[in-house]
Amino acid sequence: MADLSTLLLAFDALVVALGVAVAWLAxxxxxxxxxxxxxxxxxxxxxxxxxxxxxxxxxxxTGASPVASMLAGSVVTTVGFVALSYSLYAEYSDDPPAPGRNAG
Incomplete structure (x- = not known):
């Protein structure tokens, strides 16, 4: 069990590091x-x-229940994906027009 906990901690640290790196680049x-x-x-x-x-x-x-903890993570992840979807879909008024699109 300790080996799986260590592996989980290592991958969580990797997720945070990569997430911060990609967010920083963006x-x-x-x-x-x-x-x-x-x-x-x-x-x-x-x-x-x-x-x-x-x-x-x-x-x-916090000692919250596993289900409540997972729910919190799922809510935050969902909000992140909604924001990501919106960022890729929306057209912003102060951005230059994309190549091949009309400016007006």
């Missing part, structure tokens, strides 16, 4: 290009990464 792309959707992508990726590790943290830190 935010850097936003700052470089000014495209508003990239800022929301950064936020969404951070939420998805948080949702992946939140159940374990909630369970261990």
């Amino acid at each position: 935010f850097g792309a936003f700052r470089r290009t000014g495209l508003q959707g990239l800022r929301l992508v950064a936020f969404a990726v951070a939420l998805v990464a948080l949702g992946a590790v939140l159940p374990g943290v909630t369970y261990l830190a």
Whole structure:
């Protein structure tokens, strides 16, 4: 059991590290290009990464039930995916038009 706990902790740390890295890259792309959707992508990726590790943290830190802990993680992950979907779908008024699309 201790081996599985160590493995779970290692993968949760990897999820956080990769989530932070991708969010940082997306935010850097936003700052470089000014495209508003990239800022929301950064936020969404951070939420998805948080949702992946939140159940374990909630369970261990607060003593909440496993089901409540998993529900908290699922809610945060869902909000992250909704934000990610919106960031990819929405058209922002201050962004330049995409190539091949009319400006008006």
